[in-house]
Amino acid sequence: xxxxxxKKRLNPTVTQMEIHxxxxxxxxxxxxFIILRVDENGERIPLTxxxxxxxxxxxxxxxxxxxxxxxxxxxxxxxxxxxxxVGPLGEPTHLDGLKKVxxxxxxxxxxxxxxxxxxxxxxxxxxxxxxxFRNKDLVILEEEFRSCSDRLTVMTDDGSYGEHGNVTAPxxxxxxxxxxxDCIITIGPLIMxxxxxxxxxxxxxxxxxxMNPIMIDGTGMCGGCRVTLTQDGKRITxxxxxxxxxxxGYEIDFDEAMSRGRMxxxxxxxxxxxxxxxxxxxx
Amino acid sequence: MPNMRPDKNPMPTxxxxxxxxxxxxxxxxxxxxxxxxxxxxCLGCKHMPCVSGCPVNIRIPEFIAxxxxxxxxxxxxxxxxxxSLPAVCxxxxxxxxxxxxxxxxxxxxxxVGIGRLERFVADWHNAHAADNLEKPQPNGIRVAxxxxxxxxxxxxxxLAKKGYDVTVxxxxxTAGGVLVYGIPEFRxxxxxxxxxxxxxxxxxxxxxxxxxxxxxxxxxxxFQLGFAAVFIGSGAGLPRFMGIxxxxxxxxxxxxxxxxxxxLMRAYLDEPETPIMKGGSVAVxxxxxxxxxxxxxxxxxxxxxxxxxxxxxMDELPARAEEVEHAEEEGVIFKLLCNPVxxxxxxxxxxxxxxxxxxxxxxRCVKMELGEPDSxxxxxxVEIPGSEFTLDVDAVVMAIxxxxxxxxxxxxxxxxxxxxxxxxxxxxxxxxxxxxxxxGDAVTGAATVISAxxxxxxxxxxxxxxxxxxxxxxx
Numbered sequence: 001x002x003x004x005x006x007k008k009r010l011n012p013t014v015t016q017m018e019i020h021x022x023x024x025x026x027x028x029x030x031x032x033f034i035i036l037r038v039d040e041n042g043e044r045i046p047l048t049x050x051x052x053x054x055x056x057x058x059x060x061x062x063x064x065x066x067x068x069x070x071x072x073x074x075x076x077x078x079x080x081x082x083x084x085x086v087g088p089l090g091e092p093t094h095l096d097g098l099k100k101v102x103x104x105x106x107x108x109x110x111x112x113x114x115x116x117x118x119x120x121x122x123x124x125x126x127x128x129x130x131x132x133f134r135n136k137d138l139v140i141l142e143e144e145f146r147s148c149s150d151r152l153t154v155m156t157d158d159g160s161y162g163e164h165g166n167v168t169a170p171x172x173x174x175x176x177x178x179x180x181x182d183c184i185i186t187i188g189p190l191i192m193x194x195x196x197x198x199x200x201x202x203x204x205x206x207x208x209x210x211m212n213p214i215m216i217d218g219t220g221m222c223g224g225c226r227v228t229l230t231q232d233g234k235r236i237t238x239x240x241x242x243x244x245x246x247x248x249g250y251e252i253d254f255d256e257a258m259s260r261g262r263m264x265x266x267x268x269x270x271x272x273x274x275x276x277x278x279x280x281x282x283x
Numbered sequence: 284m285p286n287m288r289p290d291k292n293p294m295p296t297x298x299x300x301x302x303x304x305x306x307x308x309x310x311x312x313x314x315x316x317x318x319x320x321x322x323x324x325c326l327g328c329k330h331m332p333c334v335s336g337c338p339v340n341i342r343i344p345e346f347i348a349x350x351x352x353x354x355x356x357x358x359x360x361x362x363x364x365x366x367s368l369p370a371v372c373x374x375x376x377x378x379x380x381x382x383x384x385x386x387x388x389x390x391x392x393x394x395v396g397i398g399r400l401e402r403f404v405a406d407w408h409n410a411h412a413a414d415n416l417e418k419p420q421p422n423g424i425r426v427a428x429x430x431x432x433x434x435x436x437x438x439x440x441x442l443a444k445k446g447y448d449v450t451v452x453x454x455x456x457t458a459g460g461v462l463v464y465g466i467p468e469f470r471x472x473x474x475x476x477x478x479x480x481x482x483x484x485x486x487x488x489x490x491x492x493x494x495x496x497x498x499x500x501x502x503x504x505x506f507q508l509g510f511a512a513v514f515i516g517s518g519a520g521l522p523r524f525m526g527i528x529x530x531x532x533x534x535x536x537x538x539x540x541x542x543x544x545x546x547l548m549r550a551y552l553d554e555p556e557t558p559i560m561k562g563g564s565v566a567v568x569x570x571x572x573x574x575x576x577x578x579x580x581x582x583x584x585x586x587x588x589x590x591x592x593x594x595x596x597m598d599e600l601p602a603r604a605e606e607v608e609h610a611e612e613e614g615v616i617f618k619l620l621c622n623p624v625x626x627x628x629x630x631x632x633x634x635x636x637x638x639x640x641x642x643x644x645x646x647r648c649v650k651m652e653l654g655e656p657d658s659x660x661x662x663x664x665v666e667i668p669g670s671e672f673t674l675d676v677d678a679v680v681m682a683i684x685x686x687x688x689x690x691x692x693x694x695x696x697x698x699x700x701x702x703x704x705x706x707x708x709x710x711x712x713x714x715x716x717x718x719x720x721x722x723g724d725a726v727t728g729a730a731t732v733i734s735a736x737x738x739x740x741x742x743x744x745x746x747x748x749x750x751x752x753x754x755x756x757x758x
Contacts, residue, residue: 023499037456041549043556044456068556084456086493216543216557219454219495220688221464223522223537237524242689256531259641263533266638267558274554 001081002036005058010140013065014108015074016050022057024049024087030115031093031210031246034059035218037084038076043069046215048112048245049088059085062111062140067268068275089218090245093185093208098125102174102181102205103149104167104196105131106188110141112210113187114148121148128181129153130170132192136161167192168199175203183208186249190258197249207249211240213261228253286323289392294399296609303582303613306468306551310374313396313403315355322350324388325395332385333397338737339365343382343397350400359408362401367440368433368736370409370475373402375466376733377603409478418487422446424750427510429496429691432460433732434516434723436483437739438746443486445747450510451488454495457547460518461724462732464547465539467576469583470606473546497690502698502719511753512718512746515706516739519724520688524681525568529626534560534643538569538577538682545580563677564588566646568623570595573729574682575606578615581680589615590674594622594651594664620651620664624671626679645673684729695719703728712742720746 005018024034028049035044051060065074076082093116101120105113110131120127129149133139134157146152153170154162163170171184186196187210197207216222218241225240229251238244295311296302302309313321325347333343341362349358362369378398386394426442428435431453439449457463459476484490494500496517505513522537524530536544541559544550548557565581567574570593581589591610593600596619600607611617627645631637650670653662687704699707699715705728706721708714714721722738724730 023494027499041552041556043548084493086454086456086495087499089495089498216540216548217455217464219498220521220690221518222540222543223524224540226524226531228531237526237530239521242521253531260531260533262641264558271554271556271558 001083002085003081004076004078005056007076007078010062011138013138014062014111014140015065016060016062016111017073018053018056018058018060019082019085020057021059021085021087022054024059024085025052025054025057028052028059028088029092030095030119031112032088032090033218033245034061034085034087035089035215036061036073036082036086038069038072038082040083042072042083044084044216044218045069046089046212046218046241048210048212049115050111051115051118059087062108064108066272068271071272071275086218089241091243093119093210093246095120095123095125098182100126100128100180100182102128102130102171102184104171104184104186104188104192105129105145106167106186106192107133107138108140109188109192109210110145113185114141114144116185116187117145118148126150128174130155130167132156132167132188133161134158166195168195171196172199175200175205181205186210190254190261193249194254197252197254201250208246209249209252211245211247211252211257213240213257214263215241217241228256285326286320288324291324291393291396291399292317292321294396299609299612299614302469303579304585306583308472309469309609312406313399315407318350318355318400318403319353321396321400322347325351326387328387332387333382333395336382336385338381338733339740341365341382341401346404347395347397347400350404355404355407356412358404359412362404366736367437367740368479369401370405371433371462371471371479372733372736373398373405374471374475375731376401377731379604381733409475414482414485418485419444419446421448421487424448424754425450425510426512426514426746426750427452427505427508428514428516429502430454430460430516430518430723430725431458431480431490432516432518432723432735433462434735434739434742435460435514436479437736438514438516438722438743439488440483440486441740441743442746443483443488445743447747447750449488451483451490452494452496452500453490453492455547456492458490458492460516464543465573465576467542467546467580469579470576495690497694502691502695502716506718511750512720514712514739514742514746515691515714515719515721515725516723516735517688517691517725519685519729520704521686522681523684523686525623525683527623527625529628529643530681532626532628532643533641534678535626536678536680538567538573538680539685541577541680542573542580545584551584559584560678561585562587564590564675565678565680566590566592566618566623566674566676567680567682568592568646569682569684570600570602571682571684571729572602572606574680575602575610575615577680577682579610579613581678582613582615588676590618590676591615592618592621592623592646592648592674594620595661596620596653599661618648618674620653621648622651622664622666623647623679624649627673643677643679645675646679647671647673685724687725687728691725711745712738713745718749
């Protein structure tokens with residue numbers, strides 16, 4: 001069993017927790033993920049590591065309440081335990097040699113982008129961050145980003161906070177103005193990562209995207225997390241759990257990944273309804 | 284007098300019509316009468332050809348002699364001396380190509396039902412006798428075992444019985460490896476695996492779930508933690524796909540994923556937490572035991588039609604005859620001499636938001652014929668031009684094998700692997716790294732439970748010999 005050390009509500013649908021998992025805390029690097037199960041019979045879900053504290057043996061996770069499992073997790077409080085927590089899985093984000101980087105985060109993806117931005121800042125790289133949300137109420141981690149970024153732009157879809165529009169708008173403006181980046185690292189909804197990649201393409205800036213497909217074991221056994229890449233004109237299969245989760249944005253088949261991500265949409269919807277009804281009865 | 288009837292006592296089974304819609308065990312096991320009768324078919328050959336066919340050399344005529352006497356516990360003790368998982372092996376071993384293939388009775392009739400007797404004895408023991416699980420005198424030497432599948436459990440058990448302080452590291456949340464995530468309940472009830480794991484714990488073995496060696500800890504760190512030797516039994520790896528169009532469609536599974544969702548994650552429940560596609564028609568590509576497991580699982584999940592698509596003919600089908608027979612009885616349709624060329628998907632041209640878009644709608648196949656034998660002697664399947672046809676299916680399960688997992692290789696300097704990525708070992712199971720041993724699918728690629736157990740056993744013996752040698756040198 002793994003104890004929940006702290007719990008904090010970041011916005012109405014996003015929660016931050018620290019879980020006691022000393023071995024994971026000692027090892028995890030920016031870009032890696034963990035898999036957890038809330039309880040016996042529970043589903044295994046992957047979540048990216050949002051930070052670690054090796055001294056306290058704490059691993060920070062940030063999750064959006066989207067389905068039955070995240071709903072159940074959100075009902076736990078500090079001091080409670082969850083049954084399983086394994087990691088760190090996947091390859092860390094490759095940051096070696098990067099001097100000037102643009103981080104583009106969207107929604108809860110910002111939680112994943114944050115440790116990457118922090119690590120780059122710690123290494124002395126120049127960090128430009130663009131983070132986007134649907135509206136003012138959903139903005140998270142603004143202060144954290146500000147403290148590790150040389151420049152920060154906050155975008156909201158409805159203009160209720162920061163600048164009005166998509167994350168691609170300020171990115172395009174910077175690239176148009178002749179701004180140079182060694183790399184753009186983008187983490188967020190697939191559709192956003194796809195358009196960040198398309199925006200960067202005319203300028204030839206390398207784009208790293210972080211994939212978060214459906215997964216079970218996360219150790220290279222089930223193959224559920226496969227993504228299709230195009231390399232040298234050939235389509236090849238890679239596994240996000242052992243080859244990723246980071247991939248070259250120009251190679252990823254985003255449309256297939258978006259379609260595969262919705263495989264269990266109907267199931268997830270009804271499972272979430274069931275979970276909500278259950279908790280309502282308990283309340 | 285031996286019983287000279289040419290046929291084995293048949294294995295009682297659940298009727299095909301009933302069992303194809305439930306996950307309860309198909310084979311029900313011998314009664315005491317059937318076991319006694321079957322045991323009497325054994326001639327007790329002095330040269331014991333059957334023993335040479337067993338990867339762990341169970342003393343078969345001796346245990347069967349005990350069954351003849353009605354001393355079932357005595358029979359169990361003989362099996363248990365060489366096999367740590369008799370209830371498992373009695374169920375999943377391919378006896379027909381191992382011990383039973385060497386049986387003298389097989390020349391003029393059916394061989395003795397050795398596997399069925401082993402299962403009977405193990406089940407009798409589990410139902411009637413308590414395990415003698417006295418902890419052996421500890422020798423204070425720590426050994427780490429990576430993976431809790433058949434090779435790891437066997438290696439751990441053998442070392443624990445010799446007094447070693449053994450820790451087994453398991454990546455998943457439940458111990459048992461392929462016995463839990465891969466082999467379905469209807470062939471191997473999970474309670475049997477859980478009992479074996481429990482016995483190991485009572486012997487003093489520590490099982491650490493949720494630890495991925497190569498990620499959470501490396502092999503080198505295990506030595507830093509004070510382990511004197513490491514056994515790697517991490518199993519087979521990443522599922523293979525065919526590389527044909529449409530494998531990214533929704534509804535295309537690897538057999539590993541399909542079986543793991545059902546077995547380990549219990550997607551068969553009425554209101555499961557982990558989803559799986561239920562119902563519709565399903566094509567399973569491949570002809571091994573894993574393919575049969577996937578096909579029969581799909582049936583039990585409610586599929587209306589299940590096809591096995593295999594590019595050679597019935598004679599070349601690598602699955603066990605018993606599994607093929609069971610699958611046929613349950614209504615699995617064999618599309619032999621057929622090879623998939625593309626997975627087809629549904630796309631509504633008028634409605635991009637149609638929820639069916641992107642789901643599998645069919646499997647395009649081409650008919651094959653057998654040509655000249657290739658280097659391994661099997662006749663090579665050749666496409667028949669112009670013979671393409673489409674199977675209307677809603678899901679496709681690829682059961683065409685795995686390629687080795689890279690996690691341990693990539694994080695262990697000096698660990699030699701072969702061209703296919705399998706860990707290279709010598710005749711003792713020793714790898715290119717000092718005090719690091721390996722066995723099972725991580726070495727051989729996909730093979731059987733019993734050969735993995737044999738490898739675990741061999742390595743345990745070698746680890747014991749090496750560590751005792753070191754201790755004596757120190758003394």
